[in-house]
Amino acid sequence: MDISWIEPNILAASPLPSSEADIRSLHAQGIRAIITLTERPITTQAGVTPELLSELDITPLHVSIDDFGAPDNQQVVDAMHFIEQMQASNKPVLVHCKVGQGRTGTLLHAYYLNKGWSLNDAREQVWAKRPLCDFNNLSQEQQTFLREFATTGRTVYI
Numbered sequence: 001m002d003i004s005w006i007e008p009n010i011l012a013a014s015p016l017p018s019s020e021a022d023i024r025s026l027h028a029q030g031i032r033a034i035i036t037l038t039e040r041p042i043t044t045q046a047g048v049t050p051e052l053l054s055e056l057d058i059t060p061l062h063v064s065i066d067d068f069g070a071p072d073n074q075q076v077v078d079a080m081h082f083i084e085q086m087q088a089s090n091k092p093v094l095v096h097c098k099v100g101q102g103r104t105g106t107l108l109h110a111y112y113l114n115k116g117w118s119l120n121d122a123r124e125q126v127w128a129k130r131p132l133c134d135f136n137n138l139s140q141e142q143q144t145f146l147r148e149f150a151t152t153g154r155t156v157y158i
Contacts, residue, residue: 001025004130006108009092011083013108013130015100020047023056032091033059035079037103039066059091065103070145076110083111105133106142110149119150 001022003014012031016038017023026034034053036042041062043050053060061082063075071079079095086093097103105126112122123135135143 001029003029003031003094006095006111006126006129010087011108011111012092012094013100013104013133014094014096016045016096016098017042017048017094018045020052023048023052023058026094027056027058030092031094032057033061033082033086033093035061035063035082035093035095035107037063037065037071037095037097037107039064059086065097065106067098068102068139068141070106070139070142071103071110073149076107076114076149079107080111080114099132100130101132102138102142105130105135105138106146108133109135109138109146113146113150119146122146122150 001014001017003012003026005012009030017026034042042048042060061079063071063079065071065075083093095104095107108126108130109122112125113119127134
């Protein structure tokens with residue numbers, strides 16, 4: 001399964017891992033945590049069981065966001081906190097939605113905004129690492145969320 005490393009050994013992005021083979025491929029590439037941004041958790045995919053994730057020591061987080069929708073602030077807090085926890089445990093995180101574009105791109109932009117980057121700098125970085133997640137490919141709702149997030153204070157938790 002192809003992934004895009006956004007931050008080497010910290011954060012990666014992809015489309016939906018939809019099988020046991022995909023999960024094993026992610027594990028072989030170093031992924032040890034997964035943030036699922038689809039309406040349903042990753043364990044609803046054929047062959048992707050809690051037991052498989054446990055066997056491979058992959059920690060999941062489900063953040064339900066409607067297709068073409070934007071997260072709310074609490075969902076961003078939860079995701080950023082999870083990424084930091086996993087980074088502290090040396091567990092690289094994969095972020096995905098269905099296609100690996102809109103919801104994934106929104107969270108990737110939020111990741112950099114949360115680090116204090118400007119929206120323009122975040123846009124350039126995300127485009128350079130995963131062009132599919134370019135700001136212009138995001139839905140209007142996702143773009144609006146990021147513009148507001150960028151201007152209302154990027155530090156979403158202490």
